[in-house]
Amino acid sequence: HILFCGSRGRMRICGNKKCDTPSSISPTCKLSRKKNSNQSELCTVGTGWVRSVRAQKANVFLHVNDGSSLQSLQVVASSELSDPLLTFGSAVEVTGILKKSPHTKQPVELDAKQINVVGECNPVDFPFKIKERHGLEYIRQFPHLRCRTNAFSSLLRLRSEATAAIHSYFKDNGFVEINTPIITSNDCEGAGELFQVEPSGPDYAEGENFFSVPAYLTVSGQLHLEVMSGAFSKVYTFGPTFRAENSQSRRHLAEFYMVEAEISFTQSLEDLTKVMEDMFRFATEHVLAHCVEDVDLFHKHVTPGHRWGCDLKTEHEKYLVKHCGNIPVFVTDYPYDLKPFYARDNQNHPERTAAAVDLLVPGVGELCGGSLREERLNLLSARAGLNDVYSWYLDLRRFGSVPHGGFGLGFERYLQCILGVDNIKDVVPFPRFSHSCLL
Amino acid sequence: HILFCGSRGRMRICGNKKCDTPSSISPTCKLSRKKNSNQSELCTVGTGWVRSVRAQKANVFLHVNDGSSLQSLQVVASSELSDPLLTFGSAVEVTGILKKSPHTKQPVELDAKQINVVGECNPVDFPFKIKERHGLEYIRQFPHLRCRTNAFSSLLRLRSEATAAIHSYFKDNGFVEINTPIITSNDCEGAGELFQVEPSGPDYAEGENFFSVPAYLTVSGQLHLEVMSGAFSKVYTFGPTFRAENSQSRRHLAEFYMVEAEISFTQSLEDLTKVMEDMFRFATEHVLAHCVEDVDLFHKHVTPGHRWGCDLKTEHEKYLVKHCGNIPVFVTDYPYDLKPFYARDNQNHPERTAAAVDLLVPGVGELCGGSLREERLNLLSARAGLNDVYSWYLDLRRFGSVPHGGFGLGFERYLQCILGVDNIKDVVPFPRFSHSCLL
Numbered sequence: 001h002i003l004f005c006g007s008r009g010r011m012r013i014c015g016n017k018k019c020d021t022p023s024s025i026s027p028t029c030k031l032s033r034k035k036n037s038n039q040s041e042l043c044t045v046g047t048g049w050v051r052s053v054r055a056q057k058a059n060v061f062l063h064v065n066d067g068s069s070l071q072s073l074q075v076v077a078s079s080e081l082s083d084p085l086l087t088f089g090s091a092v093e094v095t096g097i098l099k100k101s102p103h104t105k106q107p108v109e110l111d112a113k114q115i116n117v118v119g120e121c122n123p124v125d126f127p128f129k130i131k132e133r134h135g136l137e138y139i140r141q142f143p144h145l146r147c148r149t150n151a152f153s154s155l156l157r158l159r160s161e162a163t164a165a166i167h168s169y170f171k172d173n174g175f176v177e178i179n180t181p182i183i184t185s186n187d188c189e190g191a192g193e194l195f196q197v198e199p200s201g202p203d204y205a206e207g208e209n210f211f212s213v214p215a216y217l218t219v220s221g222q223l224h225l226e227v228m229s230g231a232f233s234k235v236y237t238f239g240p241t242f243r244a245e246n247s248q249s250r251r252h253l254a255e256f257y258m259v260e261a262e263i264s265f266t267q268s269l270e271d272l273t274k275v276m277e278d279m280f281r282f283a284t285e286h287v288l289a290h291c292v293e294d295v296d297l298f299h300k301h302v303t304p305g306h307r308w309g310c311d312l313k314t315e316h317e318k319y320l321v322k323h324c325g326n327i328p329v330f331v332t333d334y335p336y337d338l339k340p341f342y343a344r345d346n347q348n349h350p351e352r353t354a355a356a357v358d359l360l361v362p363g364v365g366e367l368c369g370g371s372l373r374e375e376r377l378n379l380l381s382a383r384a385g386l387n388d389v390y391s392w393y394l395d396l397r398r399f400g401s402v403p404h405g406g407f408g409l410g411f412e413r414y415l416q417c418i419l420g421v422d423n424i425k426d427v428v429p430f431p432r433f434s435h436s437c438l439l
Numbered sequence: 440h441i442l443f444c445g446s447r448g449r450m451r452i453c454g455n456k457k458c459d460t461p462s463s464i465s466p467t468c469k470l471s472r473k474k475n476s477n478q479s480e481l482c483t484v485g486t487g488w489v490r491s492v493r494a495q496k497a498n499v500f501l502h503v504n505d506g507s508s509l510q511s512l513q514v515v516a517s518s519e520l521s522d523p524l525l526t527f528g529s530a531v532e533v534t535g536i537l538k539k540s541p542h543t544k545q546p547v548e549l550d551a552k553q554i555n556v557v558g559e560c561n562p563v564d565f566p567f568k569i570k571e572r573h574g575l576e577y578i579r580q581f582p583h584l585r586c587r588t589n590a591f592s593s594l595l596r597l598r599s600e601a602t603a604a605i606h607s608y609f610k611d612n613g614f615v616e617i618n619t620p621i622i623t624s625n626d627c628e629g630a631g632e633l634f635q636v637e638p639s640g641p642d643y644a645e646g647e648n649f650f651s652v653p654a655y656l657t658v659s660g661q662l663h664l665e666v667m668s669g670a671f672s673k674v675y676t677f678g679p680t681f682r683a684e685n686s687q688s689r690r691h692l693a694e695f696y697m698v699e700a701e702i703s704f705t706q707s708l709e710d711l712t713k714v715m716e717d718m719f720r721f722a723t724e725h726v727l728a729h730c731v732e733d734v735d736l737f738h739k740h741v742t743p744g745h746r747w748g749c750d751l752k753t754e755h756e757k758y759l760v761k762h763c764g765n766i767p768v769f770v771t772d773y774p775y776d777l778k779p780f781y782a783r784d785n786q787n788h789p790e791r792t793a794a795a796v797d798l799l800v801p802g803v804g805e806l807c808g809g810s811l812r813e814e815r816l817n818l819l820s821a822r823a824g825l826n827d828v829y830s831w832y833l834d835l836r837r838f839g840s841v842p843h844g845g846f847g848l849g850f851e852r853y854l855q856c857i858l859g860v861d862n863i864k865d866v867v868p869f870p871r872f873s874h875s876c877l878l
Contacts, residue, residue: 047704049670049839066703067671068613091839093704118704119814119840126838144831145838147670156667160616167606174507177599181869182621182656182679183634183694185876195622196639199632199683200655210683210693211876216639217621224869224878228595231488231586232506239678240621244638244649254649255622264505265486265532265557375558392583392878399565399584400488400530401558430620430663437624437650439663439831 089121165286180221262406370407527569528560604725619660701845809846
């Protein structure tokens with residue numbers, strides 16, 4: 001008669017009278033094991049951090065959370081088990097009997113026989129206070145502790161789930177994941193704002209490069225994915241990228257995650273926009289379906305003022321509002337001269353556009369950028385400077401070149417978009433930006 | 440009557456008489472679509488790179504590979520469709536009828552009606568030659584082209600599959616994935632060999648730090664995972680880590696991938712070794728089951744001389760051979776003074792050991808290292824120097840501290856171990872090491 005769906009707190013069933021050999025199991029595993037045992041005598045150990053303490057006449061009620069979901073395990077203990085160390089934020093290990101809860105708020109509760117405070121938490125020193133709803137800006141000051149708030153632990157679960165959904169999408173659609181390098185000797189777009197990498201410490205002589213050449217943190221894995229596009233039809237990468245941008249704006253980080261994909265044997269830009277749209281839909285539907293409570297927390301409490309489409313600032317976003325009615329919009333075929341060397345020439349004189357596409361979304365602006373890549377050796381080599389530094393890139397067109405294209409999606413901006421989070425620093429575990437590299 | 444299992448080459452079914460609107464579909468999707476159509480008239484487009492060309496009296500046979508598996512699609516064309524540009528490495532688009540093959544080697548073959556060479560490949564200039572089996576050392580010289588060899592495309596599929604398996608293991612077992620930062624202001628173990636990060640270019644004054652403090656590339660995400668261990672019972676990270684090690688050995692890279700996990704409310708080292716062993720088993724069984732052909736290629740052709748347990752060099756590996764009979768071995772409870780500050784004191788005077796564990800495997804040596812972490816504030820703060828730089832780390836023990844522990848696994852070494860690859864540079868897409876940062 002015990003329902004386990006929605007029961008929370010990481011628990012170990014130690015089994016009746018065999019408390020010395022507990023084993024860690026998930027709620028679902030536990031369900032199947034309980035069927036074979038005498039439920040009325042079953043002894044359960046619940047562990048986690050105290051989120052609330054409520055004393056009544058004969059009983060003390062605790063909410064214990066282990067980070068597996070927003071919902072906490074309700075613990076009911078007689079007043080004798082009460083302990084002044086049972087404070088908000090303290091870590092506890094509760095042994096007791098798991099029972100169907102008389103309340104509708106939770107399916108089960110733990111009837112405590114013993115409570116062990118394994119880690120104290122002084123409420124005066126602890127920067128988060130019981131029953132207070134701290135703003136994102138406040139909790140951001142405590143990068144080592146903010147995961148202990150409801151808002152940020154929800155965010156981290158959402159981020160983990162969105163990451164898994166994106167990997168699933170690509171895997172289910174036959175893409176091979178490539179770990180494009182973090183350290184690289186070329187910069188993708190000739191853009192400035194690179195971080196350079198050299199060993200620290202006295203073992204290395206000034207002016208001597210560890211890699212023999214100057215080496216930088218990657219700004220994009222695109223060119224490396226294009227290498228792979230000469231042997232695989234579909235590849236992608238999902239990892240950190242870097243910009244040494246001297247900005248503390250709510251839209252920029254020095255270290256952020258990008259999803260990048262590259263597809264060979266493309267026919268047109270629609271081969272790309274289809275993947276961009278499918279991926280966006282799949283990931284968003286997955287997150288909305290699997291993280292109902294966490295998404296609700298954001299939409300209802302953390303960012304309640306957010307409405308899709310508010311706070312538009314750039315030219316493109318204004319265009320969105322004016323012409324398209326606050327929905328995601330693909331903008332295609334940009335002027336050729338505005339695009340980097342690898343963008344494919346549409347050869348449509350006199351306009352001369354490149355087969356490039358951006359996905360603009362309400363509230364965030366540019367979420368994805370992509371293009372067909374110039375696969376024709378003669379057109380590519382006509383561009384200045386490529387023959388020296390990028391001779392390897394021209395080689396890709398020399399040997400078995402194929403029409404191909406790809407795109408990149410800013411993962412943090414994606415999270416901002418679906419959750420309505422205003423500041424990008426609030427969707428990344430440890431934000432890095434100019435003048436800030438805490439921890 | 441057409442079997443699609445094992446059919447290769449990325450294909451687009453354009454549908455009978457509707458060749459102008461082809462759609463990309465995977466072999467499995469195709470199977471279901473074909474059932475509803477007139478198979479004898481179905482027109483299929485296969486794309487990929489030519490792996491072999493064989494001319495007979497009336498026919499030309501091509502093998503076309505699209506990177507989705509080791510197996511190529513056999514194309515049969517009448518001699519009139521032959522073209523001198525149909526060379527090893529060229530990219531082709533073949534339109535024809537997919538038929539059951541009369542040969543047992545492949546279930547289907549494509550009866551070509553039209554062959555279009557979309558990307559030429561001059562066999563004189565192309566560094567890889569038809570029918571030649573190039574060694575790993577040779578192909579390593581061409582980082583932008585080596586994915587076009589059977590050996591390295593197999594490796595990249597295996598790497599992608601092993602990555603997915605590791606993520607699955609953690610996800611299925613309730614771990615939350617945390618993107619620990621690449622750029623960090625602290626070094627995990629006080630070890631030297633750090634890369635420092637600063638913007639390049641003239642915009643930044645000498646001596647001024649972009650992040651206001653010196654910033655380095657991470658050597659481990661452990662301390663950041665420990666932050667999360669104060670709110671989640673199980674967390675992991677899987678990403679690049681860095682060492683500025685001046686080594687060109689077959690065992691070291693400047694940039695490599697680590698899987699790191701951290702578990703709260705641990706009882707003993709066995710909570711860790713269980714996860715290490717389960718993860719290793721799960722990932723390896725998954726790879727062996729899902730990549731049969733690719734693994735076979737390595738065991739039979741690429742590294743045929745490899746035997747598990749050969750080439751042992753370090754003290755520990757010798758111990759393995761001598762005492763344990765060439766199986767993976769956990770070594771636990773190291774002398775306290777040899778271990779970093781965070782390792783948990785076993786308090787077993789006079790030996791004084793730390794609750795640390797290494798997993799040693801034949802042929803590779805240390806694959807994983809882990810420990811319980813010192814969760815007791817008084818023992819941790821007694822260690823010198825921690826109060827200044829790591830006051831945030833002590834905070835984690837001050838507020839709701841829990842017994843916890845974790846481990847890291849070197850992903851490249853794992854791949855070396857299961858595939859028998861001698862040189863670590865051959866299991867990573869773009870290897871970085873001292874004096875080498877190609878592309």
